[in-house]
Amino acid sequence: xxxxxxxxxxxxxxxxxxxxxxxxxxxxxxxxxxxxxxxxxxxxxxxxxxxxxxxxxxxxxxxxxxxxxxxxxxxxxxxxxxxxxxxxxxxxxxxxxxxxxxxxxxxxxxxxxxxxxxxxxxxxxxxxxxxxxxxxxxxxxxxxxxxxxxxxxxxxxxxxxxxxxxxxxxxxxxxxxxxxxxxxxxxxxxxxxxxxxxxxxxxxxxxxxxxxxxxxxxxxxxxxxxxxxxxxxxxxxxxxxxxxxxxxxxxxxxxxxxxxxxxxxxxxxxxxxxxxxxxxxxxxxxxxxxxxxxxxxxxxxxxxxxxxxxxxxxxxxxxxxxxxxxxxxxxxxxxxxxxx
Amino acid sequence: xxxxxxxxxxxxxxxxxxxxxxxxxxxxxxxxxxxxxxxxxxxxxxxxxxxxxxxxxxxxxxxxxxxxxxxxxxxxxxxxxxxxxxxxxxxxxxxxxxxxxxxxxxxxxxxxxxxxxxxxxxxxxxxxxxxxxxxxxxxxxxxxxxxxxxxxxxxxxxxxxxxxxxxxxxxxxxxxxxxxxxxxxxxxxxxxxxxxxxxxxxxxxxxxxxxxxxxxxxxxxxxxxxxxxxxxxxxxxxxxxxxxxxxxxxxxxxxxxxxxxxxxxxxxxxxxxxxxxxxxxxxxxxxxxxxxxxxxxxxxxxxxxxxxxxxxxxxxxxxxxxxxxxxxxxxxxxxxxxxxxxxxxxxxxxxxxxxxxxxxxxxxxxxxxxxxxxxxxxxxxxxxxxxxxxxxxxxxxxxxxxxxxxxxxxxxxxxxxxxxxxxxxxxxxxxxxxxxxxxxxxxxxxxxxxxxxxxxxxxxxxxxxxxxxxxxxxxxxxxxxxxxxxxxxxxxxxxxxxxxxxxxxxxxxxxxxxxxxxxxxxxxxxxxxxxxxxxxxxxxxxxxxxxxxxxxxxxxxxx
Numbered sequence: 001x002x003x004x005x006x007x008x009x010x011x012x013x014x015x016x017x018x019x020x021x022x023x024x025x026x027x028x029x030x031x032x033x034x035x036x037x038x039x040x041x042x043x044x045x046x047x048x049x050x051x052x053x054x055x056x057x058x059x060x061x062x063x064x065x066x067x068x069x070x071x072x073x074x075x076x077x078x079x080x081x082x083x084x085x086x087x088x089x090x091x092x093x094x095x096x097x098x099x100x101x102x103x104x105x106x107x108x109x110x111x112x113x114x115x116x117x118x119x120x121x122x123x124x125x126x127x128x129x130x131x132x133x134x135x136x137x138x139x140x141x142x143x144x145x146x147x148x149x150x151x152x153x154x155x156x157x158x159x160x161x162x163x164x165x166x167x168x169x170x171x172x173x174x175x176x177x178x179x180x181x182x183x184x185x186x187x188x189x190x191x192x193x194x195x196x197x198x199x200x201x202x203x204x205x206x207x208x209x210x211x212x213x214x215x216x217x218x219x220x221x222x223x224x225x226x227x228x229x230x231x232x233x234x235x236x237x238x239x240x241x242x243x244x245x246x247x248x249x250x251x252x253x254x255x256x257x258x259x260x261x262x263x264x265x266x267x268x269x270x271x272x273x274x275x276x277x278x279x280x281x282x283x284x285x286x287x288x289x290x291x292x293x294x295x296x297x298x299x300x301x302x303x304x305x306x307x308x309x310x311x312x313x314x315x316x317x318x319x320x321x322x323x324x325x326x327x328x329x330x331x332x333x334x335x336x337x338x339x340x
Numbered sequence: 341x342x343x344x345x346x347x348x349x350x351x352x353x354x355x356x357x358x359x360x361x362x363x364x365x366x367x368x369x370x371x372x373x374x375x376x377x378x379x380x381x382x383x384x385x386x387x388x389x390x391x392x393x394x395x396x397x398x399x400x401x402x403x404x405x406x407x408x409x410x411x412x413x414x415x416x417x418x419x420x421x422x423x424x425x426x427x428x429x430x431x432x433x434x435x436x437x438x439x440x441x442x443x444x445x446x447x448x449x450x451x452x453x454x455x456x457x458x459x460x461x462x463x464x465x466x467x468x469x470x471x472x473x474x475x476x477x478x479x480x481x482x483x484x485x486x487x488x489x490x491x492x493x494x495x496x497x498x499x500x501x502x503x504x505x506x507x508x509x510x511x512x513x514x515x516x517x518x519x520x521x522x523x524x525x526x527x528x529x530x531x532x533x534x535x536x537x538x539x540x541x542x543x544x545x546x547x548x549x550x551x552x553x554x555x556x557x558x559x560x561x562x563x564x565x566x567x568x569x570x571x572x573x574x575x576x577x578x579x580x581x582x583x584x585x586x587x588x589x590x591x592x593x594x595x596x597x598x599x600x601x602x603x604x605x606x607x608x609x610x611x612x613x614x615x616x617x618x619x620x621x622x623x624x625x626x627x628x629x630x631x632x633x634x635x636x637x638x639x640x641x642x643x644x645x646x647x648x649x650x651x652x653x654x655x656x657x658x659x660x661x662x663x664x665x666x667x668x669x670x671x672x673x674x675x676x677x678x679x680x681x682x683x684x685x686x687x688x689x690x691x692x693x694x695x696x697x698x699x700x701x702x703x704x705x706x707x708x709x710x711x712x713x714x715x716x717x718x719x720x721x722x723x724x725x726x727x728x729x730x731x732x733x734x735x736x737x738x739x740x741x742x743x744x745x746x747x748x749x750x751x752x753x754x755x756x757x758x759x760x761x762x763x764x765x766x767x768x769x770x771x772x773x774x775x776x777x778x779x780x781x782x783x784x785x786x787x788x789x790x791x792x793x794x795x796x797x798x799x800x801x802x803x804x805x806x807x808x809x810x811x812x813x814x815x816x817x818x819x820x821x822x823x824x825x826x827x828x829x830x831x832x833x834x835x836x837x838x839x840x841x842x843x844x845x846x847x848x849x850x851x852x853x854x855x856x857x858x859x860x861x862x863x864x865x866x867x868x869x870x871x872x873x874x875x876x877x878x879x880x881x882x883x884x885x886x887x888x889x890x891x892x893x894x895x896x897x898x899x
Contacts, residue, residue: 143586148603155579162652195715195738198727199650208655217718224726231652260653264660266645269653318712332649332737338575338642340635 009204017252020243023108024115031077031113034097035090038073038121045072046146047238048128049118051110053079055132058275059088060182065135067094070146071128075121077113079104096121104293111244122238126150129234129248130272135186136163136234138270139329139336150237152268152339160251161235162259163270164333166192167213168322169277169314177279185275186322193217194320194331197230207231207250207257214277214314219304226300232272233259268337271328277314285309342408343431344369344398346604347380350431354384356614357429360439363389363420367408370395391415401483405517405549406542410530417527424450427520433570433600434583436613442569442597446520453525453561456515456568457554470494474546475512476503483546504544507537512545515554518570518600521561528560529553571596571628576639588612590634596626648737648765650730664729664763665736670745670839671766671814674774677749678821679851683707689849690839692743698735699728699752714738721753728756736765743839750775750799761806766814768807769835772800773821773876777854780862790869797875804875822877828853 041047048071055062063074071094078086078099089097100113107113118127126146128136138149138161153161168189170177177188197212208231216227232248236256243252251257261267289305292298320331328334341357341364343350354364366384368377377395384390393412398404409428416426425446435442446452460471470477477497481489496502506512521529532538538556542548557564571594573581580601583591585608591599602609645654648666656662676682676696687694687707696705704719706712711719715738717731718724724731736744748760760766775796779789807816815838819831829850860879867873 140584140586144584144603145605147605148582148584151603152582155582156577164652193716195734196717196723197651197734198730199652199655200727201655208652210652214716216723217712217716217720221718221720221723224723260655261645262655262657262660264645264654264656264662265643266641266649266651266654269651316712316716318714318716320716332646332651335645335651335653336638336641337653338638340581340638 013205013252013254016245017241017243020112020115020245020252021119021241024112024119024243027102027107027112028116030100030102030107031098031116032100034078034086034099035095036098037094037096038075040094041073041121041125043124044147046070046126046128046150047073047075047122048130049075049114049122050130050132051077051079051104051107051113052081052085052132053104054081054083054085056081056083056085056088057179057181057278057280058132058185059085061184062130062132062135063092063095066128066130068145069136069141075114075117077110077117079110105296109247109294111247115243118238118242119240123240125238126153127236127238129236129244133275134165134234134272135275136270136272137325137328138163139268139325139334139339141270141325149268150235153235154237158259158267159237160233160256160259161268161270162208163232163234163272164197164210165213165230165232165272165274166328166333167215167230167274167276167314168192169214169319171313171315171319173311173313174277174281175279175311179278179280185278186273189275189277190322191315191319192322194318194333198224199231201262202250205245205250205252205254205257207233207254208260209249214319215304217316218312218314219307233257234272235270266335266337268339269334271325271334273322282309282311341366341429341431341433342369342398342405342412343367343380344372346431347376347383349602349604349610351380351383352610352614353429353431353434354390355387356435357439358387358390360443361389362439362443363391363416363423365391365393365412365416365419367393367398367412368395369408370397370404389420391419399482399484401547401549403543403548406552409549409553413526414530417523417530424523425520426523426526427569427598428518429570429598430518430600432602432604433518433598434602434609434613435598436571436591436594437597445597449565451522451524452563452565453519453521453557454565454567454569455519455521455554455557455561457513457558457564457566458515459511459513470546472512473498475506475551477546478502478504478544479546480544504541507541508534510538510555510559512551513554513558514551515566516568516570516572517549518568518572518598519553519557520569521553521557525557525561529556532556532559569597569626571599571626572601573635576643581635581638583609585609590631594626594628594631595624596628648733650733663765664759665733665765667736667740668743668765668767669736670743670835671748671760671768672745673748673769674771674821675769676747677774677777678771678824678853680854682851683747685849685851686745690743690745690836692745692839693739695744695746697749697752698732698746699724699748699756701751701753704731705747725753725755728753729759732756732759745839750796750803754799754803757803757806758811760814761809761816762811762813764813767835767838768814768816769831770804770807770816770818771821771824772804772818773797773873775800776821776863776873776876777856777859780859781854786865786869790866790871793866793873794871797871797873800875820875820877822879825853825856 048066074095076089076095076097080101089095104110168186169191170188171191193213197210200209202209209229210231211227213230220227229249233251234248245252285305285308288294295301329336343366357364381392393415396404396408398408481493483490542552575581582601582603584603585606644662647663683694693707695707698704703721704724706719717734779793860881863873863879864881
């Protein structure tokens with residue numbers, strides 16, 4: 001009986017996946033190509049996909065970092081930027097750009113658009129799905145580029161790769177920092193919470209639900225359930241039948257969510273350094289509170305936006321200063337597994 | 341040299357070997373498209389003494405690899421009569437020391453065959469449970485592409501007890517595929533009148549490339565050194581480790597002649613080892629043992645992980661945690677109620693970090709009044725109670741290297757109790773009924789006290805049942821309060837000895853017990869109100885009649 005139930009549920013998930021794919025298919029007309037260079041994509045290229053809006057501050061470093069890692073082509077959806085993001089992106093030789101003014105929230109926070117682009121262009125490629133304020137790192141990323149990582153993953157029959165999103169923050173109030181436009185944001189945002197993460201395994205999709213970090217500590221201490229999810233699966237050997245379910249926190253088919261070992265061992269995983277807390281976060285939070293595009297039931301998060309707008313200091317005396325990936329690995333925030 | 345991919349690297353290697361006058365026979369996998377093959381041959385047209393042997397289809401674990409090696413070896417022996425040692429390498433094998441050093445090394449050992457060769461019963465290498473069976477069963481299906489059929493066919497053969505006969509009573513040996521054999525041994529294997537029989541037998545053995553030459557060399561060799569000159573490391577699933585740029589120092593340290601597999605894009609490695617002017621000749625023996633520990637640790641990390649760590653790629657199911665927490669810690673129940681200055685005293689005596697009630701309803705009482713602990717762990721009770729288990733595991737993980745002690749009692753959040761009880765790292769010491777002491781000292785209405793006492797007693801009684809259950813893994817000591825105050829120093833000494841910090845000369849200082857004058861009467865009053873306090877043991881109503889407590893502590897300055 002248990003088995004029958006399990007099969008019935010698996011079948012329901014299959015329909016859910018189809019529904020999400022169809023949804024992405026319907027949303028395809030919302031995208032207007034600005035410049036389509038996808039013809040440049042070669043067979044073994046590694047792609048990145050992202051939806052962004054007004055990210056000029058972060059973009060140069062974002063592109064630079066991921067190019068160095070070995071991303072060959074970026075698939076980007078511009079959601080109504082007004083700060084030149086669109087022109088900047090269109091000028092990059094390895095970026096294919098689409099634009100849309102439709103609702104970010106109704107597109108499941110950009111995922112529907114990206115699903116359509118991935119379905120069209122990422123099939124058979126390793127694809128990194130990121131936000132513009134996320135910088136992807138993994139063990140040995142300074143000496144071994146992404147092709148080495150995906151090679152390793154393929155030899156170990158893995159199709160997806162998990163990462164912890166690490167909220168990086170400055171010491172002192174957010175507005176007191178200077179942020180060099182286009183430079184490395186982690187020169188000022190160099191602090192993080194080293195060990196206050198809680199993990200639950202989701203019974204339906206089998207993914208890990210990790211919460212914690214500076215936002216949970218400072219903004220959600222009285223409602224920890226509502227604290228942001230910090231677990232992501234940004235890197236996937238994409239297949240046109242795959243979909244992200246909520247942001248990049250979970251995937252279907254759910255076997256892709258098994259990016260962890262449940263028998264006591266460790267497997268290789270990475271980190272997304274989160275550069276949300278640049279000084280611009282203040283103005284941006286005020287704006288997001290009005291736009292109501294970032295949470296499904298945004299009213300619950302008004303308090304969060306208010307606190308963010310009030311220029312908080314996220315630093316505490318037990319914050320950890322970022323030194324290197326080896327430090328993060330030793331602290332257990334990511335793992336080498338047996339990728340020696 | 342066996343090549344199937346990364347031809348520009350293979351070319352580079354061929355030129356490197358050839359530069360010191362080594363003739364080469366190259367086998368290119370039949371799977372490689374004609375065009376790539378032709379380009380490769382053309383690229384090497386200017387290199388002297390390079391031959392290309394008949395091509396076979398080389399799939400992992402199949403006979404093709406042996407057939408390829410056979411034809412290449414035959415060609416080598418036939419075409420280059422001066423060759424004395426034949427070294428089997430691949431396109432991803434990188435010489436770590438100047439080839440001349442290898443030549444000298446072999447020159448000094450002209451009759452030695454370097455081939456790793458051990459019987460199946462002696463080595464733990466086999467992955468997937470097939471050791472002796474790989475020589476006595478048939479394996480017509482590919483392990484990689486037809487896993488299901490492979491497994492089913494093995495199961496079927498086990499079921500009907502099928503066993504192949506091993507020809508001519510040879511003893512199967514296994515070992516690394518990469519060997520270096522003398523002309524005598526190699527030609528004896530290739531020209532054996534029984535070769536037909538052996539070939540037929542081994543072509544159905546599983547992974548014959550790790551057993552064909554390894555077994556037959558035992559028949560003919562006069563002197564076998566059972567080790568491979570090629571450094572190659574395998575992970576826990578038997579897949580080879582790949583070396584990258586950052587392994588440069590590691591590879592240098594190994595002093596091995598050749599290493600595999602090298603990632604084709606590891607430019608720095610190829611540059612360092614292939615363009616090395618190599619002035620200083622080393623006469624050292626290859627010593628892969630020096631770096632073994634590192635690889636053993638990688639296997640351990642992959643299979644057992646770091647105990648007590650929960651993260652996005654390690655989240656063990658219950659019972660597979662290999663330790664719920666990463667280090668030992670102590671839980672004290674009732675001690676801080678009974679002793680006025682227990683926490684500072686304990687910190688002083690043991691040099692450990694002593695917290696208050698970490699699971700108190702108001703907040704986590706971190707030591708020294710901190711509001712946030714290592715790893716930015718907050719003292720907020722809501723955050724803590726959202727996932728108490730993670731809170732405890734995080735605290736112990738974040739403070740690795742420093743032993744943690746904390747107080748616990750029936751007023752605290754009890755959700756954590758099972759995690760502590762099932763944790764072998766926990767040392768739990770309980771004075772039952774000591775929660776009554778703060779009630780006794782408080783200035784509250786008696787009916788409230790009575791209600792609270794009943795509640796706390798109920799909670800602690802349940803907790804004690806849990807402590808005494810059969811799932812208990814923690815080291816647990818339980819005293820009733822009456823028992824404990826009879827002789828307080830002895831149990832304290834035991835606990836502190838077990839914590840095992842520097843203090844060896846006994847306890848020079850004792851914690852101060854609260855004044856219990858009238859406590860017996862207090863308990864009697866509770867009884868008179870219909871509540872039955874039993875967890876503290878037997879207190880006489882007027883114990884002052886027996887012995888005054890103040891004098892009692894004195895004799896217990898132990899040793």
